[in-house]
Amino acid sequence: MENLNVYAVRLLTQKEYFAPGHRSCQGCAEALAVRLIAKALGRNAIVVQATGCMEIVASPLPFTSWEVPWIHVAFETAASVASGIEAGLKALMRKGRLPKKRVTVLGMGGDGATNDIGIMALSGALERGHDFVYICTDNEAYMNTGIQRSSGTPFGASTTTSPAGRVIPGQITWKKNMAAIAAAHNIPYVATACPSYPLDLVDKVKKAAGTKGPAYVHILSVCPTGWRSPTEMSIRLGRLAAETGVFPLYEIVNGRYRLTIDFPKLRPIRDYFKYQGRFRHLTDEMTEQIEERVHREYQALKDKCQ
Amino acid sequence: MVELTVDGQAVGAEKGKMLLPICLDAGFDIPHLCYNESVRPYGACRLCLVEVRKNGRGRMTTSCTYPVIEGIEVLTQTEKVLRARRLVIELILAMCPGDEEIQEMAREMGVEDVRFEKEEKDCILCGLCGRVCEEVVGANAIHFANKGSNREMIPPFAGEATDCIACGACVTVCPVNVIGMREESDERTIIRWKRTLKMKKCKVCGNYFAPWFQLEKFRQQAGLPTDFFDTCYSCRE
Numbered sequence: 410m411e412n413l414n415v416y417a418v419r420l421l422t423q424k425e426y427f428a429p430g431h432r433s434c435q436g437c438a439e440a441l442a443v444r445l446i447a448k449a450l451g452r453n454a455i456v457v458q459a460t461g462c463m464e465i466v467a468s469p470l471p472f473t474s475w476e477v478p479w480i481h482v483a484f485e486t487a488a489s490v491a492s493g494i495e496a497g498l499k500a501l502m503r504k505g506r507l508p509k510k511r512v513t514v515l516g517m518g519g520d521g522a523t524n525d526i527g528i529m530a531l532s533g534a535l536e537r538g539h540d541f542v543y544i545c546t547d548n549e550a551y552m553n554t555g556i557q558r559s560s561g562t563p564f565g566a567s568t569t570t571s572p573a574g575r576v577i578p579g580q581i582t583w584k585k586n587m588a589a590i591a592a593a594h595n596i597p598y599v600a601t602a603c604p605s606y607p608l609d610l611v612d613k614v615k616k617a618a619g620t621k622g623p624a625y626v627h628i629l630s631v632c633p634t635g636w637r638s639p640t641e642m643s644i645r646l647g648r649l650a651a652e653t654g655v656f657p658l659y660e661i662v663n664g665r666y667r668l669t670i671d672f673p674k675l676r677p678i679r680d681y682f683k684y685q686g687r688f689r690h691l692t693d694e695m696t697e698q699i700e701e702r703v704h705r706e707y708q709a710l711k712d713k714c715q
Numbered sequence: 716m717v718e719l720t721v722d723g724q725a726v727g728a729e730k731g732k733m734l735l736p737i738c739l740d741a742g743f744d745i746p747h748l749c750y751n752e753s754v755r756p757y758g759a760c761r762l763c764l765v766e767v768r769k770n771g772r773g774r775m776t777t778s779c780t781y782p783v784i785e786g787i788e789v790l791t792q793t794e795k796v797l798r799a800r801r802l803v804i805e806l807i808l809a810m811c812p813g814d815e816e817i818q819e820m821a822r823e824m825g826v827e828d829v830r831f832e833k834e835e836k837d838c839i840l841c842g843l844c845g846r847v848c849e850e851v852v853g854a855n856a857i858h859f860a861n862k863g864s865n866r867e868m869i870p871p872f873a874g875e876a877t878d879c880i881a882c883g884a885c886v887t888v889c890p891v892n893v894i895g896m897r898e899e900s901d902e903r904t905i906i907r908w909k910r911t912l913k914m915k916k917c918k919v920c921g922n923y924f925a926p927w928f929q930l931e932k933f934r935q936q937a938g939l940p941t942d943f944f945d946t947c948y949s950c951r952e
Binding site: 415423608 | 739742884921
């Protein structure tokens with residue numbers, strides 16, 4: 410799927426459900442991801458959004474970019490409100506107060522809202538088996554409040570609350586593997602995606618929406634502001650994240666793993682780091698250590714795909 | 716702008732636009748298989764039937780090929796329309812009993828059983844792949860052949876599709892997913908059109924990124940230097 414981006418992308422719907430004119434930064438890949446998600450879901454969707462970049466930029470009162478029903482809820486409650494909406498829709502359709510049709514309920518949050526603050530509500534909703542989709546748009550820190558570290562921040566990245574210096578070399582913990590946590594709930598569909606591979610992303614979101622039961626999609630969204638990278642590099646950085654093995658793109662359908670994009674040979678991780686100011690301070694030795702662990706984890710994932 | 720009513724609700728629409736996209740945009744569910752906004756409407760699947768009333772007279776028509784006019788009254792959910800759609804999906808299901816997408820659609824529309832003789836086809840003859848190949852890709856690698864019940868979508872003389880650039884647009888657009896694509900090491904195969912193309916290897920990273928034949932065609936079309944496609948997009952400076 411990933412290499413079909415010549416003509417196949419022109420066949421996506423031309424209607425925009427996430428309108429332009431929002432206030433995201435230049436080069437924001439997260440806005441691109443959200444636009445593709447909205448296109449993939451179409452108009453029969455209800456979006457529940459936790460606090461985060463995409464809520465801030467898309468809904469400065471009295472404007473909104475959303476052309477589908479959209480509700481903003483507190484940081485930790487996106488998953489619980491989504492499950493409530495799903496239950497409500499089910500009840501109303503059963504009683505005949507609403508016509509019976511497929512409505513996708515989408516819970517959405519950033520890495521902070523998903524990995525840190527909302528993980529309890531998300532875990533509950535996944536375990537209860539609500540028929541909804543949860544999408545985490547992961548830009549690897551609390552970007553809209555000023556780049557504070559989250560549990561999604563990768564090892565070695567310098568943020569305002571994990572500043573690289575004499576004491577620590579940036580973030581000192583490894584990135585939390587949220588997709589694996591979601592998969593541990595034994596839900597029917599888990600996937601990782603990246604807007605640099607648009608067809609792959611649209612395909613996975615569509616699959617998630619078509620799944621009966623909970624589905625979780627983890628999307629890496631390059632953030633030039635927080636990653637200290639040139640704005641025109643966003644798409645390339647997303648590709649490099651996949652090609653270096655830092656963010657492998659895979660899906661888990663009913664417990665069966667599949668790498669949707671596999672590379673015969675992984676690129677050296679230096680290619681990915683060199684464009685990002687947040688990794689500027691890393692020594693060669695540390696880069697090698699990170700690379701070794703990334704390769705080990707990639708191999709472990711590949712073994713699961715057999 | 717023209718004004719019309721759909722199921723009693725007033726809807727404004729741009730003149731000359733087809734009825735189906737307008738109804739879908741306004742939130743009315745109309746089943747359809749052969750429609751894609753990137754190509755010209757074709758009216759092959761007949762599932763998007765609606766009743767259009769004008770000057771007190773009504774008739775049934777496919778909404779994807781009906782340009783809107785001022786003052787028409789469109790009914791999308793009458794018993795007559797639903798009955799006609801059920802017959803259409805039953806006929807499609809009889810033609811392609813194995814397609815899961817069609818089975819699902821038929822179930823949703825309330826068709827459980829097929830009263831007609833079943834065939835063993837998998838293609839519903841919506842023509843989307845051929846139209847996309849012609850209008851979007853411009854390769855014209857596949858087309859309809861024969862007439863009536865023998866009609867089928869095939870490469871020239873049912874051999875290899877020699878004009879196919881293996882872009883995969885038909886694979887993604889097919890509503891019943893019967894075209895199929897396979898990528899194995901340095902080869903990409905579009906299974907239904909029996910087209911296998913060698914993939915180009917990036918000089919820098921060593922990954923296969925697109926078929927040779929396709930890249931060569933692009934290079935000639937755009938007048939690019941011979942070494943332009945030696946590297947993949949991620950490696951190109």
